[in-house]
Amino acid sequence: MPREFKIYHSENVPDDIVDHVEMLLKDIYGLAFRIVGVRIPRQNCWDDSKHSFDAKALVSNMGRDSITYFTWIIDKPLMVNQENVYGYAEPLKGSIGTTSKLATKTLIAKEVAFHVGKVLGLKICDMDCLMRESESFEKLIHKPSILCKMCKIRYQRLMIRYM
Ligand SMILES: [Zn+2]
Numbered sequence: 001m002p003r004e005f006k007i008y009h010s011e012n013v014p015d016d017i018v019d020h021v022e023m024l025l026k027d028i029y030g031l032a033f034r035i036v037g038v039r040i041p042r043q044n045c046w047d048d049s050k051h052s053f054d055a056k057a058l059v060s061n062m063g064r065d066s067i068t069y070f071t072w073i074i075d076k077p078l079m080v081n082q083e084n085v086y087g088y089a090e091p092l093k094g095s096i097g098t099t100s101k102l103a104t105k106t107l108i109a110k111e112v113a114f115h116v117g118k119v120l121g122l123k124i125c126d127m128d129c130l131m132r133e134s135e136s137f138e139k140l141i142h143k144p145s146i147l148c149k150m151c152k153i154r155y156q157r158l159m160i161r162y163m
Helices: 015-029 055-064 105-119 137-142 149-162
Strands: 005-009 033-038 052-054 070-074 078-080 083-085 087-090 094-098
Touching (some): 005 015, 015 033, 015 070, 015 105, 052 055, 055 078, 055 094, 070 105, 078 087, 078 094, 087 105, 105 137
Parallel strands (some): 005 033, 005 070, 052 078, 070 094
Antiparallel strands (some): 078 083, 087 094
8 A cells, every 4th residue: 555645636626626635535545645736737648629638648647757646636528438537547556537527526526536446456336335336427426425334344455455
């Protein structure tokens, strides 16, 4: 498990959103999260016809800069394989999320926390749980901001394995 988990954001993401995300992440995962600051997405990852950033390309750019265990919140739309998404994660590497289609900081934090769970090794869960897949807006609104009992146990095991 990382000693600290880094939070980056693009310049137009308001501080109160970033602070709210950090608070929820600390609550759920009990790790040291650190808001590193502004990181601007590279323009060569932008697709003009789709008006979106390529989420995979942005995450792999971070890897090229040897940055791991991070989440990155940006204000522009994101896509994976040409489809718009709220966020994207690669296990043991990092995740990215967008504020562009989510109206409240509660929804943004919930979506970021779901992807951070994947980075930390949690899998998709079918229970009434934060790790439930939320491909639609409705599902994202209705799922809880906490891990179910089973995911809590799984997370504890992951922590022990990495320590
Ligand atoms: Zn669960």
